[in-house]
Amino acid sequence: MxxxxxxxxxxxxxxxxxxxxxxxxxxxxxxxxxxxxxxxxxxxxxxxxxxxxxxxxxxxxxxxxxxxxxxxxxxxxxxxxxxxxxxxxxxxxxxxxxxxxxxxxxxxxxxxxxxxxxxxxxxxxxxxxxxxxxxxxxxxxxxxxxxxxxxxxxxxxxxxxxxxxxxxxxxxxxxxxxxxxxxxxxxxxxxxxxxxxxxxxxxxxxxVTPRNTTAATVTQEVHPVDKKRKPALLAKLIHDGGWKQALVFTRTKHGANKLTEFLEKNDIRAAAIHGNKSQGARTKALANFKAGKVSILVATDIAARGLDIDQLPQVVNFDLPNIAEDYVHRIGRTGRAGASGKAISLVSADEADFLAGIEKLTSQRIERTEVEGFEPDQRVPEGRASSKRPASSSRPSRPQSPRNGNSQGRSSGDRNDRRSDSSASKPTVRRKPRPARPRSSASA
Missing domain, CATH: 3.40.50.300 (P-loop containing nucleotide triphosphate hydrolases)
Incomplete structure (x- = not known):
């Protein structure tokens, strides 16, 4: 045709x-x-x-x-x-x-x-x-x-x-x-x-696409990690992987700013983009990211559908979204037009319910991979929802944003995170054995 x-x-x-x-x-x-x-x-x-x-x-x-x-x-x-x-x-x-x-x-x-x-x-x-x-x-x-x-x-x-x-x-x-x-x-x-x-x-x-499915061209992986050690793990992954370009999602605007500052202090060129940034700042950050002047773009969900970036190699969920469908939209920024991509989620124990909701929605279990030196004190449950039927696509009610243009895409309220620990040793990936049970037959 x-x-x-x-x-x-x-x-x-x-x-x-x-x-x-x-x-x-x-x-x-x-x-x-x-x-x-x-x-x-x-x-x-x-x-x-x-x-x-x-x-x-x-x-x-x-x-x-x-x-x-x-x-x-x-x-x-x-x-x-x-x-x-x-x-x-x-x-x-x-x-x-x-x-x-x-x-x-x-x-x-x-x-x-x-x-x-x-x-x-x-x-x-x-x-x-x-x-x-x-x-x-x-x-x-x-x-x-x-x-x-x-x-x-x-x-x-x-x-x-x-x-x-x-x-x-x-x-x-x-x-x-x-x-x-x-x-x-x-x-x-x-x-x-x-x-x-x-x-x-x-x-x-x-x-043209099955409801609430993720693209087959995107490889998905979960790194279990304690919440306070997420920034250090992300920095190590970027350095060890030699990442030239990655889109990183946080749940809050405050979290995006804080993570960007941490990455900059660790010699990683980063910029934040969210609803509190002026349009000029957002446009400049995106332009620098596309031009390669910035390696890591840290964003709230305002960017989940609004960014058009060719051949984006990886997306990172620094925080899992509390709405499962948003996960699908986030990782849809990579693996586009037939190209391969990777979606990595840094998941702490307090996000177990969010992860279960995502696996239930997409009818698939996401591979867990612990990183040596960053093994969590609290374990993330193993795909407890992956064998269940997909959830309904209807969403829970959420507060409406104010109408004016400056409020578009606002993320949820800021939270005070604990100070990050950047003293961890260099990680190597260690794969956990899979549990002896059948996987979901749903396509990735």
Missing amino acids: SFASLGLSLPLQKAVADQGYDTPSPIQAQAIPAVLSGRDVMAAAQTGTGKTAGFTLPLLQRLADGERARSNSTRALILTPTRELAAQIQESVVTYGRHLNLSSTVVFGGVKINPQMMALRKGADILVATPGRLLDLFNQRAVNFKQLEVLVLDEADRMLDMGFINDIKKILAVLPKERQNLLFSATFSPEIRTLAKGLVNDPVEIS
């Missing part, structure tokens, strides 16, 4: 070829014809599957003909939960629309609003936005939706998790009733289906 066979125009085929792509991914093969047909679409696809191009390419083709956006108007609105993801989508719009006479702009919180208002005066055929900043601009009459033809909700499940449901409802209330709706989500949870009832009309439903 080729992009030409999907019905894309020559300018779009050329733009795709310029990027070195000749065969569409499964989500692209199904979504592009569905969007071009004018039908509403409801698609489940995880990060790294090519879903952004799956809606960007047909959207550009649909808008190529027709009246251009007038002042302060937009013809297509793409809503997304985080600033990083918004910037990534805008980059894709520019890249694939380079041979078309279409305009686009991106708006999000954390930066001055006036330049965004000035950009919207010219009109934008495609507007990429986070919900909070979009409402601010609408309330100031900087944008209207009189010409709107298409609405895209990307990472819809993440927007619900981050407390944007009221913002989304307010935005939907002011949009024209006659429009095409495209909803993309990692899963079709009950909450997503409830949202879809008031959004899509007789949609084409697409699902």
Whole structure:
């Protein structure tokens, strides 16, 4: 199958070829014809599957003909939960629309609003936005939706998790009733289906990945370790492995800052990225990471879906997430586009329930590997949930974030961690014998 066979125009085929792509991914093969047909679409696809191009390419083709956006108007609105993801989508719009006479702009919180208002005066055929900043601009009459033809909700499940449901409802209330709706989500949870009832009309439903599974290209491993010794173990793994690039997840913003400082003191180039950082600082940290000026990017879950990094070799869960589905999204940042990747989790005894929840959700046991010199005083239970049926994809209720753009992607409250011990000896990996019981038959 080729992009030409999907019905894309020559300018779009050329733009795709310029990027070195000749065969569409499964989500692209199904979504592009569905969007071009004018039908509403409801698609489940995880990060790294090519879903952004799956809606960007047909959207550009649909808008190529027709009246251009007038002042302060937009013809297509793409809503997304985080600033990083918004910037990534805008980059894709520019890249694939380079041979078309279409305009686009991106708006999000954390930066001055006036330049965004000035950009919207010219009109934008495609507007990429986070919900909070979009409402601010609408309330100031900087944008209207009189010409709107298409609405895209990307990472819809993440927007619900981050407390944007009221913002989304307010935005939907002011949009024209006659429009095409495209909803993309990692899963079709009950909450997503409830949202879809008031959004899509007789949609084409697409699902290209099994629910709550991890990519087969990602090797997963758990290093049991006492909590206070996690920083020292991570530093040793980085030094001994000669890691040039790794994305490390912490549960809190305070934890991200503290770990970054520790790594810097141990001659490891690191930077932190989270909701309390200014947009300029976050953009600079990501740019330095991609350019190789920074080896380790320490992030809270704001980065789990918003970062687009090619060939990322490894992801580290310094802290396990307390929501099992977030583990799937975190490690989805590696092993993309068929490349191999590694996901390492540093797990202390107090995270045993989180680990059990992850193994229950993914129906697989994750290999435990103790590192010599870092054997934990308190043992982590051995895969007690791996033989059970997968958990429901519905999530526990969690507090909603405030609506303004500066609050997007905030992690949970900071905790005071005990001081790290950096005096441990150099580790070597020692594998524990597996328990004599059958493994789950579910695919990795």
